[in-house]
Amino acid sequence: MQWYNLDEKEVLEKLESNLDQGLSQTESQSRLEKYGRNELKEGKKKSFGQKLAEQFLDPMIIILIIASILSAIMGEWVDSIIIIAIVIVNAVLSLSQEGKAEQAIEALQKLSSPKAKVLRDGKKIDLESPLLVPGDLVLLETGDIIPADLRLVESVNLKIDESSLTGESVAVEKHAQDKLDGEVSLGDRTNMAYSSSIVTYGRGKGLVVATGEDTEIGKIATSLSQYQEEQTPLQRKLAGLSKTLGILVVGVCVLVFIVGILYKLELIENLLTSVSLAVAAIPEGLPAIVTIVLSLGMGRMAKKNAIVKKLLAVETLGTTTVICSDKTGTLTQNEMTVKKAYTAGEIFDVTGTGYDPKGQILLDQEEVQDLEESPLERLLHVAVLANDASLEEHPEGFKMLGDPTEGSLLSFAGKADIRQEDLEASYPRKAEIPFDSSRKMMTTFHQVGDQAYSYTKGAPDMVLERCSQVLTRDGIIDLTDQLREEILAVNSSFAQEALRVLSFAFKKTESIPDQPKIEETEKDMVFVGLVGMIDPAREEVKDAIHQCKTAGIIPIMITGDYLETAVAIAKELKIADSADQAMTGREMDQLSTEELKKALESKRVFARVSPENKVQIVKALKELGHITAMTGDGVNDAPAIKSADIGIAMGITGTDVAKSTAEVILTDDNFATIVHAVEEGRIIYANIKKFVSFLLSCNIGEVLVILIAILLNMPVPLLPIQLLWLNLLTDSFPALALGMEKGEDDTMYEKPRDPKEPILDKEISITVAIQSIAITIATLGAYVIGLNRYGDSGIGLDTARTMAFSTLILAELLRSYSSRSINFTLFHIGVFSNPSLVKATAFSFFLMVIVMYVPFLEELFHLVDIGLHDWIIVLIAAFIPLVLGEVQKVIRFRKIQEKFENVD
Numbered sequence: 001m002q003w004y005n006l007d008e009k010e011v012l013e014k015l016e017s018n019l020d021q022g023l024s025q026t027e028s029q030s031r032l033e034k035y036g037r038n039e040l041k042e043g044k045k046k047s048f049g050q051k052l053a054e055q056f057l058d059p060m061i062i063i064l065i066i067a068s069i070l071s072a073i074m075g076e077w078v079d080s081i082i083i084i085a086i087v088i089v090n091a092v093l094s095l096s097q098e099g100k101a102e103q104a105i106e107a108l109q110k111l112s113s114p115k116a117k118v119l120r121d122g123k124k125i126d127l128e129s130p131l132l133v134p135g136d137l138v139l140l141e142t143g144d145i146i147p148a149d150l151r152l153v154e155s156v157n158l159k160i161d162e163s164s165l166t167g168e169s170v171a172v173e174k175h176a177q178d179k180l181d182g183e184v185s186l187g188d189r190t191n192m193a194y195s196s197s198i199v200t201y202g203r204g205k206g207l208v209v210a211t212g213e214d215t216e217i218g219k220i221a222t223s224l225s226q227y228q229e230e231q232t233p234l235q236r237k238l239a240g241l242s243k244t245l246g247i248l249v250v251g252v253c254v255l256v257f258i259v260g261i262l263y264k265l266e267l268i269e270n271l272l273t274s275v276s277l278a279v280a281a282i283p284e285g286l287p288a289i290v291t292i293v294l295s296l297g298m299g300r301m302a303k304k305n306a307i308v309k310k311l312l313a314v315e316t317l318g319t320t321t322v323i324c325s326d327k328t329g330t331l332t333q334n335e336m337t338v339k340k341a342y343t344a345g346e347i348f349d350v351t352g353t354g355y356d357p358k359g360q361i362l363l364d365q366e367e368v369q370d371l372e373e374s375p376l377e378r379l380l381h382v383a384v385l386a387n388d389a390s391l392e393e394h395p396e397g398f399k400m401l402g403d404p405t406e407g408s409l410l411s412f413a414g415k416a417d418i419r420q421e422d423l424e425a426s427y428p429r430k431a432e433i434p435f436d437s438s439r440k441m442m443t444t445f446h447q448v449g450d451q452a453y454s455y456t457k458g459a460p461d462m463v464l465e466r467c468s469q470v471l472t473r474d475g476i477i478d479l480t481d482q483l484r485e486e487i488l489a490v491n492s493s494f495a496q497e498a499l500r501v502l503s504f505a506f507k508k509t510e511s512i513p514d515q516p517k518i519e520e521t522e523k524d525m526v527f528v529g530l531v532g533m534i535d536p537a538r539e540e541v542k543d544a545i546h547q548c549k550t551a552g553i554i555p556i557m558i559t560g561d562y563l564e565t566a567v568a569i570a571k572e573l574k575i576a577d578s579a580d581q582a583m584t585g586r587e588m589d590q591l592s593t594e595e596l597k598k599a600l601e602s603k604r605v606f607a608r609v610s611p612e613n614k615v616q617i618v619k620a621l622k623e624l625g626h627i628t629a630m631t632g633d634g635v636n637d638a639p640a641i642k643s644a645d646i647g648i649a650m651g652i653t654g655t656d657v658a659k660s661t662a663e664v665i666l667t668d669d670n671f672a673t674i675v676h677a678v679e680e681g682r683i684i685y686a687n688i689k690k691f692v693s694f695l696l697s698c699n700i701g702e703v704l705v706i707l708i709a710i711l712l713n714m715p716v717p718l719l720p721i722q723l724l725w726l727n728l729l730t731d732s733f734p735a736l737a738l739g740m741e742k743g744e745d746d747t748m749y750e751k752p753r754d755p756k757e758p759i760l761d762k763e764i765s766i767t768v769a770i771q772s773i774a775i776t777i778a779t780l781g782a783y784v785i786g787l788n789r790y791g792d793s794g795i796g797l798d799t800a801r802t803m804a805f806s807t808l809i810l811a812e813l814l815r816s817y818s819s820r821s822i823n824f825t826l827f828h829i830g831v832f833s834n835p836s837l838v839k840a841t842a843f844s845f846f847l848m849v850i851v852m853y854v855p856f857l858e859e860l861f862h863l864v865d866i867g868l869h870d871w872i873i874v875l876i877a878a879f880i881p882l883v884l885g886e887v888q889k890v891i892r893f894r895k896i897q898e899k900f901e902n903v904d
Helices: 008-015 025-035 048-055 059-073 077-111 233-262 267-281 286-303 311-317 375-385 404-414 420-426 460-465 481-496 539-550 563-573 585-589 593-599 611-623 635-643 656-661 671-711 720-731 733-738 762-790 794-818 835-853 855-860 868-901
Strands: 115-120 123-128 137-141 149-161 198-210 306-308 322-325 337-343 346-350 361-363 390-394 397-401 429-436 441-448 451-458 467-472 475-478 500-509 525-534 554-558 582-584 605-607 628-632 646-650 664-666
Touching: 008 149, 008 198, 137 149, 149 429, 198 429, 233 267, 233 671, 267 720, 286 306, 286 311, 286 671, 286 733, 306 311, 306 671, 311 646, 311 671, 322 611, 322 671, 337 375, 337 404, 337 481, 375 404, 375 420, 375 451, 375 467, 375 500, 375 525, 390 404, 397 404, 404 500, 404 525, 451 460, 460 467, 460 481, 460 500, 460 525, 481 500, 481 525, 481 563, 539 554, 539 563, 539 671, 554 563, 554 611, 563 582, 563 605, 582 585, 585 605, 585 611, 593 611, 611 628, 611 635, 628 635, 628 671, 635 646, 635 656, 646 656, 664 671, 671 720, 671 733, 671 762, 671 794, 720 733, 720 794, 720 835, 733 794, 733 835, 762 794, 762 868, 794 835, 794 868, 835 855
Parallel strands: 322 554, 322 628, 467 525, 554 605, 582 605, 628 646, 646 664
Antiparallel strands: 115 123, 115 137, 137 198, 149 198, 306 664, 337 346, 337 525, 346 361, 390 397, 429 441, 441 451, 451 500, 467 475, 500 525
């Protein structure tokens, strides 16, 4: 059916819908069952069989399976079965980790899915887009993503960007009243709005005519909200590290095999030892562990009100050097309250807070009683009628729908007993020119009796420029230069008190224009007055700003507000110390790129900026080498959000465009949440370094133990199945537990790391080298003592191997505790302060004891019971790496203490 060929009446009849009430909940539920959810089918996922097969296609696993088969052919059935069993256990663990990562990502995708504003049972509600059904009446505003295919039934200066469908870069004007004849191409259907296109201007209403796969975007299987998984730079670094280490380890294993042949070791045992050593030594599980740790980190961030849509963002957050933040709602509470008003030479004070219309309007400390026919009454009328917000009374208080600034104006009017619904009933809106960021005004047209008026509100300087007269108690007079200066002086005084100031004007017109023109309407207007309102700073932001500075992160305020207002808030929050650190968008426009870069070295506040200015700031910061986070909430913020290294959208006030562009969504619109997210990003990266250090020191230690023993022509200290079991115990559980480590005391006292910094930095490399040698000495020491005491054959050799086996496992498990911090000792961070690690190491120790003391397992793994004396030797040796690591940290700890003492 071609809906664009039908008029409004025909569309309503076919959809059985209603423009005043929308659909009922009962009917919508019935249609949801009939048509299904409004979403595209997900891409084909890998089956369990495919995932399982991938686990066995790894070259090392294939070699190990071949070795197992050879072992079986040689009659070593027990070894063969155990090797295969361990391979299967490893595969199950990898599948489990992969599944958890997918679940975490899917949960976050659901959290960040956009909503639609819909009329149901006569009430405006926010509805999850997948629940839309044909016949639903959708309300559209600037910034919305069209949630389904719509036949428009109302349009007010409506323009929609359909580039995702048509490739047309210019937004298309839409006219609901059009009825199109014949076959019309997609780009010319002016009475339709299509799923995934973007409202860039005006507002409108539309009836849902197609959902899900039936939409135009569904037909080409494209969705703006579809998550695209990608490998992060960190994962590529780790994969490269694994590959490099793998090549080195394979070389060592080949050397071990050749030496074994020269020493005439049994061929199968020699082959199994070499292959098992390679499998145990290569950290092939690193990418999987990184994925699960990043995903768990994303989940923790979501609990702290930061939804991270991409794994890449988690990593980048930790490197952030500059946070560019909007002021309203992010640094402040986003609960505007009118505090002052000005009309005809009089300044009024307004009491009360929030959106509850309780309070008084005072003139010279006396409550104003009579507003009839006064300039203040006209100001309140303009404030209420040129207004797209609404106030609703609920049991828990008044709830504002719309822009906070407009909501405060409705509350202000309510304090004079002027109600929005009464005025709109008496003076209905007939047309409008919506607000846009370039002219910073909005105008509505109303029929007042037999006369027509335009009511305008906007930025004082912009409105005042277009006024030629002013309303006084004695009537309308010419706006002289003296009066203009007086108004600007009041405006400046309001702004210096950190008040946001709006100006109001009106104009009598002959009639309501069919197509209002800005240049004709918004000129020669009558100035009415000013209103000053405040959005107080969030208390928690002050601490967050302090944290930023101690962490080496520069906070920058970027706002459309006046310079005086921005500076006042910035000084209160300690973002800036004086007005010298502030700059306006107009001043920015006069600077070259190089001059802007130089200004960014000292400027911390940018006021009255345009969307283009925001992009300029981001690009200049990036060229200076900064890793930049940019917050925004509007359609016009999308280019800056996209340009930044980390784009952050507001979850409450943010438009769907901003949310779909950003990597991070703040569900509480709070600057402090950004700082928490940065801290979490740093913690995650630090934890990744910890378990990389742990795995490498353990794996290199294992290689050295076997290599040195064979080079010295000693019996192999560990059999293949012992190596594989050891690898299972130490590589999986403790490494994952290290990924859940809490942040250290100095997490937000360090400068942001360089994104190019290698995983194995100088400190980590030194630590890995020392610990690898310590693990090797401890294990070989216990082994040699065992050989000397019990002999190098038969039960004596098995005893020595048991001592080496238990020493190596315990040394690595204890090493995991030392790995919890590069700088701080265990006594400082607390031995048991990571419950996950305690559980992981206890479980690994339990599995070690089982194979050592359960008779049939003991025999399968060629292990024997060892006595108390042997255990003492094992424990002493196992503690060597831990003690060395802690001594190494004591030296570093003194430097950390000095750093804390130097922090303000």
